[in-house]
Amino acid sequence: MPKGRQRLAADVRRSIEEPERIGKLWEAMERGRANRAATIEQAGLDLPAFRDRVRSIKETAAQDPSIAEAFADAVRANGGRVLFAATGQEAVRYLLDVCRAQGAEFLVKSKSLTSEEIEMNQGLAAEGIRAIETDLGELLCQVAGEKPSHLVFPAIHMTSDRIAKMLTEEYGEPIASEPSSILSAVRAKLRPLFLAAKVGVTGANIGVAETGSIVVETNEGNGRLVTSVPRVHVALIGLEKIVRHWEDAADLVRGHAISATGQRMTVYVSLISHRQPVAGDPAGREFHVIILDNGRTRMRADPIFRDALNCIRCGACMNVCPTYGVTGGHVFGHIYPGPIGIPWTANVHGLEEASFAHLCVSCGLCHEICPVDIDIPFMIAKVKEQDVEAHGQPTAERFFMASEAFAKVACLMAPLANGLFQRGPARILMEWTLGVDRRRTLPPFTRRTLRSRVRTRGTKAGRVGKVAFFPDLYAEYNNPDLGLKAIEILERLGYSVLIPDVRWSGMPYVSYGRLGKASALAAFNLRILGPLVDEGYDIVSTEPTAVYMLRKVYPKLREGELATKVGTHAFGFFEFIERGLADLPLRPSRDVAGVVGFHIPCHDRALTSGAPAMRFLERASYRVRAVETGTCCGIAGTFGMKSGWLGYDLSMAVGEKLFEQFRQSECNLIATESSVCTLQLRDGLGRAILHPLDMVRFEGAG
Amino acid sequence: MTPVLLESILKGHGANRVVVANLPRELRDLVAVALKDLSIAFVEDLPSEDALAACAAADVGITWADFAIAEDGALGEVARDDTARLAASLPIVHVVLLPAGRLVRDVAEAMAFAGGLLRSSGPGQRPTITFISGPSRTGDIELRLLYGVHGPHSLHVVLLDWYEGR
Numbered sequence: 001m002p003k004g005r006q007r008l009a010a011d012v013r014r015s016i017e018e019p020e021r022i023g024k025l026w027e028a029m030e031r032g033r034a035n036r037a038a039t040i041e042q043a044g045l046d047l048p049a050f051r052d053r054v055r056s057i058k059e060t061a062a063q064d065p066s067i068a069e070a071f072a073d074a075v076r077a078n079g080g081r082v083l084f085a086a087t088g089q090e091a092v093r094y095l096l097d098v099c100r101a102q103g104a105e106f107l108v109k110s111k112s113l114t115s116e117e118i119e120m121n122q123g124l125a126a127e128g129i130r131a132i133e134t135d136l137g138e139l140l141c142q143v144a145g146e147k148p149s150h151l152v153f154p155a156i157h158m159t160s161d162r163i164a165k166m167l168t169e170e171y172g173e174p175i176a177s178e179p180s181s182i183l184s185a186v187r188a189k190l191r192p193l194f195l196a197a198k199v200g201v202t203g204a205n206i207g208v209a210e211t212g213s214i215v216v217e218t219n220e221g222n223g224r225l226v227t228s229v230p231r232v233h234v235a236l237i238g239l240e241k242i243v244r245h246w247e248d249a250a251d252l253v254r255g256h257a258i259s260a261t262g263q264r265m266t267v268y269v270s271l272i273s274h275r276q277p278v279a280g281d282p283a284g285r286e287f288h289v290i291i292l293d294n295g296r297t298r299m300r301a302d303p304i305f306r307d308a309l310n311c312i313r314c315g316a317c318m319n320v321c322p323t324y325g326v327t328g329g330h331v332f333g334h335i336y337p338g339p340i341g342i343p344w345t346a347n348v349h350g351l352e353e354a355s356f357a358h359l360c361v362s363c364g365l366c367h368e369i370c371p372v373d374i375d376i377p378f379m380i381a382k383v384k385e386q387d388v389e390a391h392g393q394p395t396a397e398r399f400f401m402a403s404e405a406f407a408k409v410a411c412l413m414a415p416l417a418n419g420l421f422q423r424g425p426a427r428i429l430m431e432w433t434l435g436v437d438r439r440r441t442l443p444p445f446t447r448r449t450l451r452s453r454v455r456t457r458g459t460k461a462g463r464v465g466k467v468a469f470f471p472d473l474y475a476e477y478n479n480p481d482l483g484l485k486a487i488e489i490l491e492r493l494g495y496s497v498l499i500p501d502v503r504w505s506g507m508p509y510v511s512y513g514r515l516g517k518a519s520a521l522a523a524f525n526l527r528i529l530g531p532l533v534d535e536g537y538d539i540v541s542t543e544p545t546a547v548y549m550l551r552k553v554y555p556k557l558r559e560g561e562l563a564t565k566v567g568t569h570a571f572g573f574f575e576f577i578e579r580g581l582a583d584l585p586l587r588p589s590r591d592v593a594g595v596v597g598f599h600i601p602c603h604d605r606a607l608t609s610g611a612p613a614m615r616f617l618e619r620a621s622y623r624v625r626a627v628e629t630g631t632c633c634g635i636a637g638t639f640g641m642k643s644g645w646l647g648y649d650l651s652m653a654v655g656e657k658l659f660e661q662f663r664q665s666e667c668n669l670i671a672t673e674s675s676v677c678t679l680q681l682r683d684g685l686g687r688a689i690l691h692p693l694d695m696v697r698f699e700g701a702g
Numbered sequence: 703m704t705p706v707l708l709e710s711i712l713k714g715h716g717a718n719r720v721v722v723a724n725l726p727r728e729l730r731d732l733v734a735v736a737l738k739d740l741s742i743a744f745v746e747d748l749p750s751e752d753a754l755a756a757c758a759a760a761d762v763g764i765t766w767a768d769f770a771i772a773e774d775g776a777l778g779e780v781a782r783d784d785t786a787r788l789a790a791s792l793p794i795v796h797v798v799l800l801p802a803g804r805l806v807r808d809v810a811e812a813m814a815f816a817g818g819l820l821r822s823s824g825p826g827q828r829p830t831i832t833f834i835s836g837p838s839r840t841g842d843i844e845l846r847l848l849y850g851v852h853g854p855h856s857l858h859v860v861l862l863d864w865y866e867g868r
Contacts, residue, residue, distance in 0.1 A: 028845055043773075077825035136851055137842035153842060160844050179843040183851055190852065195758055211820045211828060221791055221838035221853025227830075228787040229754065246817025250810045253833075264774045265809065265835045268853075271816055273828035276784040281750035285784075 002391035004355030009645040011331040012359070016645070016653045022328035023157040026657065028150065032319040033369075033630050035262020043264060045254075051373045054255050055310065057248045058372050062240040062309035063300060067209050068291055071242045074212025078274040080287040088118025091290045095120070095201070095234060098288060099129050102232055104198040108190075110216065110223040111135035112203025113151065113313055114238050114292060116335050117348060120201075131201070132193055134222040136186060143170050149329035149337065151315035152260045157328055200226035201234045205256060205313075206249050207242035207289075213273040214289070215249060217256055217266035224268055233275060234288040239296055240309040252312060259314035259371045295348045304382050308343040310372045317366035317376055322632035322654045323359045332359050339366035343379040351390060357383045358646060361636030362511040363602035364548065377510075378556050384513025396435025396647065397512040400638040404504045407477040410445040418444040437648035440641045441683050443478040443675065450480035451499055454487065464494030467576075468532045470541040470550070473504050474675035485693045486542050486573050492698075493580040498537075500528050505549040507637050515557065522554040522563070529566045539570045542693070544674050545637065547572045548603035572604065574612035574673070574692070585699035586620040590690070594668030597627040599658070599681060601674035602636070613673050613692050620696045627665045629657045635680035652684065659684040671695060704862060705736030708797065711858050712737065712762055715795045721745050721760040724779075724786035726868040729799065733764060745785040753785050763789035763854070764797045767834075768867065769804040770859075771812045776835035777859065778804075778812060780819065787830065796837070796854035801867035809833075 001009070015021055040047060061067060072082040085091035099107060107124075109115065109131050121131040121142070133139040137154035140163055141147060148154030155163070164177035167185060175185045202223055204214035214235050216223045227233050243249055257263040275285035299305045318324050318338025329337030334353040336344040339360065346354040357380055366376040388397075399406070410417045420426035427438040436442075450471050467490050475483035487497045502525045509518035529539055529550075541547050550570035555563040577584075596617055600610035614624045633655050634640055640651025662670060662685055671690045672678055678689045712720065720742045722733055730744060743760070745753045757763065765786055767777040777798055781787050790796050806812050816831045823829060838853030849855045 024844055031845060074825070078828065079826045134852065135842075136840045140842065153845070155842055156845070158843075160846075163843060179846045179848055182843055183840070183848050187851060191758070194852075195754065208817075211817075212825070213820060213828070219838070220840050220851045222851075224787055224791040224832070225852055228784045228791065246813055246820065247810075249817075250813035253813065254809050261841070263835075265771075265776055265833060267834065267836045267839055269776075269833040271820065271831040273820060273830070274826060276781060276787075276830055277750070278784045278788070279746050279748055279750040279753040280783065283750075 001394050004352070004387070004391060005358055005394065005646060008331070008355055008358060012327055012645040012650055015327040015331050016649065020159070021157060021330075022149070022326070023159055025150065025156050025328050026325050028153050028156045029319040029325050030630065032152070032262065032315070036258055036316065039258050039262045039264055043258070045258070050251065050255070051371060054251050054312070054371055055373050057243055057251060058310040058312065061243045061248075062306065067242050067244055068239045070244070071207050071209040071212060072291065074209060075289050076212070078212045078287070080212065080274050080289055083288070083290045084293070085290050086293050088120070088292070088294055089123070091118055091236060091292055092120055092123035094290060096124065096127050096129060098232060098234055099124070099199055102198040104129065106130040106132055106193070106197065107199035107201055108132050108134050108194055108197040108226050108230065109201045110203070110218055110226045111138050112201070112236055113336070114203050114236050115201065116148070118292065118294060120236070134190055134194070134226060135218070135220060136183075139186065140166075143167065147330060147333075147335060149333070150318060151313060151337065157330070194225045194229050197230045199232045199234065200230035201236065202226055204235045204237040204241060206252050207237050208246055208249055209242055209244050210246065211273055213271055215253065216270045216272060217253070217268065219267045221268055223270060227270065227272060231284045232286040232288070234290065236290045236292060239291050239293055255312055255371045256314055259312070259316040299347050304379055305343055305347055307374050308340065308347065308379060310374050311340050311344070312372060314371060316369045316371060320365045320369045320631055322363060322365075322634060322636075323361055323650055325631065326650070326653045327359060332356050339376045339380065340374070342383050343376070346383045346386065351383070351386055354383055355387060357387060359650070360384070361632060361639040362507070363632040363636050364552070364606055365602055365631060368606050375556065381510050381513055381515055385515050388513050393512065394435060394642070395433070396642040397508070399434045399436065400508045400641065401512055401514060401517070403473060403508060403638065407445065407473050411447065411449055411477050414445040414447045431643050435643050436641055437643035439683075440648055441679055442641070443474065443679065445477055446480055448480065450476045450483040453480050453484060454499055457484070459487070459497055460491045462491060462494040462496040466535070466537045467495045467497045468500045468529065468537045468539045469497050470502060470505070470539055470546050471499060472541060472543040472546040475542055478675065482542060482691055482693055489577060489584065490540065493577060493583065500532060502528050505543070505546040507545050507549055510553060511637055511639065519557040522557045526554060526558060526562050526566055530562045533565055533569045537569070538576065539566065540573055540576045541570070542573045542673065544572060544601045544604040544607065548606055552606055572607055572612065574616050575608050578612045578615065581616065581619050584619070586696045587699055588620045588622060588695060589697045590669060590695050592621050592623070594623075596622045596624045596669045596671050597662055597665050597667030598624050599633060599670070599672035599677055600626055600628055601672060601677050602632045604673065610673070617671065617692050617695060622695070627658075627661050627667065629661060633658050633677050633680045635676050637676055640680060651680070655680055655684045669695070704860065705732060707860060708733065708736045711797060712740065715762060715856065717762040717795065719760045720762045720764060721757050721789045721793065722764045723789035724766045724781060724783070725764070725799065726766065729865070745789055746783055754788060757785070757788040757792040760789070760793045762795040762797060763793040764799070765790045767798045767800040769806060769812070769815065770800055771808060771833065772805045773808045774835055776812070776833045778816065779832045779834060781830045781832070784830075787832070791853045794850060794854055795856045795858070797858045797860065799860050799862055801865050802861040802863040804867055
């Protein structure tokens with residue numbers, strides 16, 4: 001295994017075995033998501049429209065270099081000074097000069113991720129200037145000598161006991177572990193520093209070109225003090241953060257607060273254009289703005305990574321990332337943590353620092369929650385691609401990318417193969433040679449695939465419409481009964497059904513960073529599906545991941561009309577039949593006395609969030625409710641089949657949160673649509689997991 | 703009514719030293735009368751080197767909001783001198799006087815209003831505008847919501863329905 005991944009595996013193991021290392025992270029994430037959802041609802045925000053607006057504002061800001069120029073001119077017209085810093089070192093050197101001119105031995109700072117990106121504090125310290133973090137979480141990290149583990153809650157990994165002990169030592173006076181005592185101690189300790197500071201440094205959440213202003217948002221009010229008490233204020237801003245007009249800034253101010261903490265607004269939103277006098281005296285009050293490039297212009301020119309520049313640094317993506325949630329930002333991050341941290345790290349700190357990309361399981365949830373609709377998963381796939389090209393690919397990943405070929409052979413050998421794959425020496429051998437974890441249940445293969453059975457059975461012509469059924473691997477090679485049942489229902493509803501000569505959907509190519517292969521496969525499938533769509537066919541699949549690939553990923557892999565056309569005609573099975581649901585004489589085939597706990601597959605969260613499948617079961621007289629953590633079950637395709645800490649163990653650590661919810665839910669039946677989620681829930685709960693189609697029969701039929 | 707209200711807020715906090723900044727001229731007398739028993743400083747009248755010390759030593763700051771955002775319960779502070787922000791940020795109690803008629807609906811309207819003010823003020827003459835939607839707060843220790851980390855622990859808004867504003 002490549003060295004970077006070996007280190008990563010050891011780090012993952014430590015996080016899982018010593019959960020105190022990540023503290024209340026999972027709780028912070030859950031609360032972040034819940035508050036966000038509640039505020040969106042309460043504010044009556046039209047989320048899709050809001051995302052479109054924010055995206056268009058950010059795209060303009062990130063792509064148009066003339067905006068930063070206009071901003072710089074306006075800052076100068078206000079009497080401020082501007083530095084365009086190509087690198088972090090240039091920014092730090094400038095700041096050092098400012099401090100020296102003031103005779104400052106220290107400066108006070110409010111929270112700035114951009115300053116962490118360029119390791120400003122270390123650069124200043126090397127020249128004898130102390131940068132004092134004043135945001136409480138950042139200050140705690142600084143005292144501990146640790147990096148922030150979350151964008152919004154930097155010190156979420158620390159307990160109050162640990163904080164009290166640490167500050168008692170640092171301040172040389174006893175501090176109780178009650179959070180309010182810690183707070184009082186910090187306030188008392190920082191106040192004289194604020195009052196004595198000659199230089200204050202802030203980041204900027206937004207720059208506004210038309211008036212040469214910045215927006216600084218803080219909850220603690222430290223930003224207010226940093227920008228009012230010291231004689232000199234220096235603001236550091238990434239060049240992608242500058243918008244043209246104030247009207248553009250409004251949606252960003254809203255977006256930051258809602259997505260970061262679920263607040264309607266950050267407590268203090270300061271619109272700063274230059275210094276103000278103090279009691280009428282303007283003497284010595286200086287304003288400097290450092291506009292930082294540090295790789296951004298290069299990112300701007302990259303067709304894939306330019307999307308990262310649209311980030312508003314809200315942290316929503318890390319609040320939903322399943323593996324970040326059990327490993328924490330010190331493992332799942334370099335300086336920028338979490339999903340969006342992967343493309344940022346690869347681009348500003350280098351590929352060598354970005355091996356945590358392999359913790360991404362490609363669930364796609366970060367894209368769904370992003371207020372700027374950034375395709376984070378696709379950028380991560382690109383980073384993985386660069387990494388495997390530079391450092392090689394583990395055997396297990398190569399094996400799972402060959403799943404289709406393997407399935408064909410396994411079907412020829414079934415049931416012999418199935419006996420081998422259940423337990424015992426063959427699985428130990430498979431783990432050694434292929435890296436497939438021996439503890440993971442694998443689905444049995446069928447001697448007679450769906451296509452051969454449909455050939456024998458024949459199909460009926462229908463008059464309502466035409467469907468091309470996309471079986472993907474599971475319905476073709478593992479569970480053709482499922483495919484047949486789906487086809488039967490489609491025919492009952494009056495559709496003519498055929499199975500096109502497509503290959504599998506190929507998600508593992510994306511998950512494991514082989515975008516070239518993914519693209520070639522997409523091209524192959526699109527060549528077959530395109531003409532069918534032209535003939536009036538809709539494409540329907542029982543596998544959520546297949547629909548996700550067709551609708552969301554293929555159009556990205558093969559930009560153009562063909563992929564878009566096919567994508568808009570691809571449907572999940574339950575979504576597609578919903579119109580005809582009332583005509584189906586559905587009867588339950590299982591006990592309906594209790595409640596069905598339904599698991600929503602991640603890829604379906606991007607499509608229908610399981611709603612049509614749940615309505616299907618309700619139509620068959622079941623009582624259904626979603627049992628969910630709000631994130632992935634952990635298996636994420638084949639990720640949780642890989643052996644070891646970067647596979648099965650991490651997958652089960654994520655899954656445990658969901659398993660616990662199912663155990664407490666007292667559901668008598670458990671259902672889900674995805675073939676791989678089924679394996680995860682079965683392995684985690686030791687119970688039968690049903691597909692909704694396994695739970696119905698038709699009136700009059702046996 | 704307003705002086706009585708102010709007096710009771712300050713008594714409730716056991717206030718001793720009060721700094722006042724950014725008030726319209728005609729309200730300064732009113733505040734001075736209401737708080738005649740306390741040590742009170744109108745900080746923009748002080749020499750600038752004393753203004754910071756006065757704010758740092760005060761336990762209450764009384765300042766002015768030009769407008770407020772109805773849907774978000776946020777104040778719009780317009781500062782053309784930093785004593786306004788120092789008096790609002792350094793004391794543990796912040797009292798804001800707000801003309802009741804100066805309300806905008808939401809962030810978008812507030813931003814449009816603020817943007818207009820900044821544009822019309824001209825280069826180098828622009829105020830520092832701050833939206834304030836509560837006392838200073840943090841959740842950085844085990845997600846426990848705590849107030850008063852750097853700025854005020856308590857924020858009082860006194861709505862003036864008899865005064866139009868400046």
